[in-house]
Amino acid sequence: MAQKKHKPEEIVGKLRQVDVLVSQGRPVAEAIRAIGVTAFTYYRWRKEFGGLKSDQVKRLKELEKENERLRKAVSDLTLEKLILKEAAGGKLPSPARRRRCVEHVVSKLGVSERLACRVLGQHRSTQRKMPVGRADEAALTADIVELATRYGRYGYRRITALLHAAGWAVNVKRVERIWRREGLKVPHKQPKKGRLWLNDGSCVRLRPEYPNHVWSYDFVEDRTHNGRKFRMLNVIDEYTRECLAIRIDRKLNSTAVIDVLTDLFVLRGVPGHVRSDNGPEFIATAVRDWIAAVGARTAFIEPGSPWENGYCESFNSKLRDELLDGEIFYSLAEARIVIESWRQHYNTERPHSSLGYKPPAPAAIVSPPPTSNPAQRPTMH
Structure with a gap:
């Protein structure tokens, strides 16, 4: 028959009972038999609870439980520290990396999967459910x-x-x-430069409203493999963002500008305005008189204000960023072929962010009809 397990309060009561019987002159052995335990149990109880009262025993048990809780907390913190130290090889931004780390910690330290997931911030369902990739x-x-x-x-x-x-x-x-x-990224671009405003603080700008309303053109320079310079004359339609032509030669002057514009005017018609820089190639009297003679108007930008020719400057930056900075041209003929191929790609395939990521080909642009005669619109001075 199993012996009854006494509570601490009962043990203290029996010890006090023995003390009372002994004080009455009864032998210790008889007093021990009176409480129903053996002498060995009595002396073990006396060693552990001797001199204590019931409230003191209760407080002692509470302290023992608190100590046990603290020991367990310290043990858990130590274990969590070991888990974090084992997983400290790098960041765990993705569930896949955390999944592999949890598996490593479980096999290395022998801890439970539940504990490893809690410490490393991985949901157990994410840990258990393996991802099924798409077929494509x-x-x-x-x-x-x-x-x-x-x-x-x-x-x-x-x-x-x-x-x-x-x-x-x-x-x-x-x-x-x-x-x-896959670790793909576009390298950082150069920091933007501040705008150069006019003296009166105004910003004069003729905005395109339909195809063939405003054309703009500008020069870009580059070098062939032998170090010799060549120049590019870029002509774009500011409304459709289409690159109409890129003329490439070692030297380009006002005669080359007239030649390129003549071909484009015959092929596409005369635009309402032609925006250009105020460099010597563009402000030549022959160019200005020729543009006025065919029915278009010139719109020269202010000196030192390339941002006023923003559409063409934006195109020039894309040309240099996406082609010129990454190509070596061994001859002028090779440059003409490669750059013309890129121009065709730019017009027909390359997504343009300002056009809803559609290519700037005219067929992709739905334009409203002109509200008034383009020849009556104000010019930029």
Whole structure:
């Protein structure tokens, strides 16, 4: 028959009972038999609870429980510290990396999966449920990497537009996730420069309202492999953002400007305004008189204010960023072929952010009819 397990309060009461019997002159052995325990149990109780009262025993048990709780807390903190130290090889931004880290900690330290997930911030359902990738994930990733390699200056939004053009029904967030997973990025551009305002603080700007309303043109310089300079004359339609022509030669002057504009006027008609820089090639009397003779108006920008020719300057920066900075031209003929190929790509394939990520080909732009005669619009001085 199993012996009854006494509570601390009962033990203290029996010890006090023995003390009372002994004080009455009864032998200790008889007093011990009176409380129903053996002498060994009595002396063990006396060693552990001798001299204590019931309230003191209760307080002692509470302290023991508190000490046990503190020991367990310290033990848990030490274990959590070991887990974090084991996983301190780097950041864990993705569930996949946390999943692998949890598995490593469980196998290395022998802790439970529940504890490892709690310490490392991984939900247990995420840990248990393995991700099932889409069937087209590998093909989509390959296409994104291929496009990013071909167009090194395009971000994931423009890559998404190219994927849509190629027939992919993909969300931009999914492209961004794959983009970041593969470590793709566009290098930081140079910091922007402050605008140069006119003396009176105003900003005179003729804004295009329909195709062939305002054309603009500007020069860009580059060098062939042997160090010799060549120049490019870029002509764009500011409304459609289409690059109408890029004339390339070692030297370009006002005669070359008239030659290029003549071909474009015959092919596309005369625009309402022609915006240009105020350099010597453009302000030549022959160019100005010729433009006025064919029915267009000139719009020269203010000196030292290239931002007023912003559409053409933006195009020039894209040309240099996406082509010129990454190409070596061994001859002028090679430069003409490669740059003309890029111009065709820019007009027909390259997504333009200002056009809803559509190429700037005229067929992609729906323009309203002109509200008034372009010849009656004010010119820029």
